[in-house]
Amino acid sequence: MSTRESFDYVIVGAGSAGCVLADRLSRDPAVSVLLLEAGPPDEADEIKIPAAFAGLFRTRWDWNYETSPQKHLGGRRALWPRMKAYGGCSSMNAMIYMRGNRADYDGWRRDFGAVGWGYDDVLPYFVRAETNTRHGAPFHGTTGPLHVEDRRYTHELTDAWVAAAVASGMPANDDVNGANQLGAGLYQVTCHRGQRWSTADGYLRPSMTRPNLTVRPGAFVTRVLLAGPRAVGVEYTTDGRTQQVFADGEVLLSGGAINSPQLLMLSGIGPAAHLREFGIDVVADLPGVGENLHDHPATPILWHTRGTTDIAIDHVSPRRLVQQQVLGTGPLTSNIGEGGGFLCTRDGLSAPDMQFHVAPTGFYDNGLREPVGRMFTAAATLVDVASRGRLRLRSADPRWKPDLDPAYFAEPADTDAMVAGLRRLTDIARQAPLARYLDGAYLPSTVDGLSDEAWREHIESWTQTLYHPVGTCAMGTSEQSVVDPELRVRGIEGLRVVDASVMPRIVRGNTNAPTVMIAEKAADLIRDRKPATVSAAEEAVQ
Numbered sequence: 001m002s003t004r005e006s007f008d009y010v011i012v013g014a015g016s017a018g019c020v021l022a023d024r025l026s027r028d029p030a031v032s033v034l035l036l037e038a039g040p041p042d043e044a045d046e047i048k049i050p051a052a053f054a055g056l057f058r059t060r061w062d063w064n065y066e067t068s069p070q071k072h073l074g075g076r077r078a079l080w081p082r083m084k085a086y087g088g089c090s091s092m093n094a095m096i097y098m099r100g101n102r103a104d105y106d107g108w109r110r111d112f113g114a115v116g117w118g119y120d121d122v123l124p125y126f127v128r129a130e131t132n133t134r135h136g137a138p139f140h141g142t143t144g145p146l147h148v149e150d151r152r153y154t155h156e157l158t159d160a161w162v163a164a165a166v167a168s169g170m171p172a173n174d175d176v177n178g179a180n181q182l183g184a185g186l187y188q189v190t191c192h193r194g195q196r197w198s199t200a201d202g203y204l205r206p207s208m209t210r211p212n213l214t215v216r217p218g219a220f221v222t223r224v225l226l227a228g229p230r231a232v233g234v235e236y237t238t239d240g241r242t243q244q245v246f247a248d249g250e251v252l253l254s255g256g257a258i259n260s261p262q263l264l265m266l267s268g269i270g271p272a273a274h275l276r277e278f279g280i281d282v283v284a285d286l287p288g289v290g291e292n293l294h295d296h297p298a299t300p301i302l303w304h305t306r307g308t309t310d311i312a313i314d315h316v317s318p319r320r321l322v323q324q325q326v327l328g329t330g331p332l333t334s335n336i337g338e339g340g341g342f343l344c345t346r347d348g349l350s351a352p353d354m355q356f357h358v359a360p361t362g363f364y365d366n367g368l369r370e371p372v373g374r375m376f377t378a379a380a381t382l383v384d385v386a387s388r389g390r391l392r393l394r395s396a397d398p399r400w401k402p403d404l405d406p407a408y409f410a411e412p413a414d415t416d417a418m419v420a421g422l423r424r425l426t427d428i429a430r431q432a433p434l435a436r437y438l439d440g441a442y443l444p445s446t447v448d449g450l451s452d453e454a455w456r457e458h459i460e461s462w463t464q465t466l467y468h469p470v471g472t473c474a475m476g477t478s479e480q481s482v483v484d485p486e487l488r489v490r491g492i493e494g495l496r497v498v499d500a501s502v503m504p505r506i507v508r509g510n511t512n513a514p515t516v517m518i519a520e521k522a523a524d525l526i527r528d529r530k531p532a533t534v535s536a537a538e539e540a541v542q
Helices: 016-026 050-056 102-112 119-129 156-167 199-207 256-266 272-277 318-327 412-429 452-462 512-526
Strands: 006-012 033-036 130-132 146-148 183-186 213-216 220-227 230-238 241-253 291-293 297-305 339-343 354-359 375-382 389-392 403-405 438-443 495-497
Touching: 006 016, 006 230, 016 033, 016 199, 016 213, 016 512, 102 119, 119 130, 119 512, 146 199, 156 183, 156 339, 156 354, 156 375, 156 412, 220 241, 220 256, 241 256, 241 512, 256 389, 297 412, 297 452, 354 412, 375 412, 412 452
Parallel strands: 006 033, 006 241, 033 213, 130 146, 241 495
Antiparallel strands: 183 339, 220 230, 230 241, 291 389, 297 375, 297 438, 339 354, 354 375, 389 403
């Protein structure tokens, strides 16, 4: 007869948020914590090499998600890489450290009733999480688990682009996470001494020696166990066996914007009519589960270059690999997306709607294309997204991937903004600091005199994800909200969602640092601790 296995907290997903929760909750020796991860430990060689992140796409480390055919992408399916290993997408992303804009968090509070999530509320958690090698108070931390550093290598093309952007009229900005987000500059990265620094590195690995934390890789959670309206545990498969584990305190879902809503639906929590289509018994009719899916779409422009090098062509070699691994220096410490900036594409905006990312190589189609010559890439990324899609089940079998429809460019305003962003990139490319390196456009084949319609065709053909799906378990106080401002699933006791899916609206910028912040704040909510303050944010959490 098997014994009943239980823990105070059961965390589903050892990704960017789950690693933070495992560390923060297990710091209390009086509680027991179980962390379940569907993937293996983060042992891939490419993880530690910043320039190699795209080498993890479409491998065994990737969930290999694709969207449904997108009407406004010419019927294409967009690849959505998501990491399946310790650290989640912090072990696969381009490592850009970005928080978003004050307007994002104040907007969560104002527009969605997310009390306690305004900018002044969340800033202390960003500070608490961070060890920054250059910036300090009041916007940055110097004692947190997450290392943030200036990249140890920056290509001359990136420096030239920043100079060209400033020459075109963008202000210079050496800290887009500080007082002002507008402007162009070099991005800081979540690296330490020239190697990737994931949440597995910063939070999980140091805590795994604690006797009250149990971590199980290869544990694929298939449903939340419910006793009436209360979550009491989870069921998972491992090595072909089905097991159950119980939570005496809470079940915490940190599977991300795809896995968390899918698991809720499989457990009977979601839109009732949709669940009944698959014969799933409805425990809680929450119509917002899986709704509000959105992402940052990015559209690249590529140019041939002259008189310079290309990271992918000239700097991938055994000698450079040894330099990166032993010394933590050299071109392979580049995160590829080395710089960029933020701007407003039209007058009257209260915050930026466009972000730029630039790379000293030809990066398109998620970096899966073989290089055909030395190139430079500049991508326009829409960060104030109007279009909304949804996630839906395709089967009651947990092994089936859900249907993902972000509805890219369903709202014409998104296309208009992207066209404006691409036009601004071409203007920057004409400025002397960068123009001397560019030797004609490659994608599209010309950028001179293109009509808006031609730019729309380019957007339709070459837009891809920036790897930032959010919103499918949105927090707030409306009937459409899935979780309340304390991240508790509405109508279900003992169950919270803690990951990027709770963002009611995407932030203006890369989403990994905000996901870490969400988990830092959630840990205090779960333990019923007083909210962090800026003055106390750098103190060690006891």
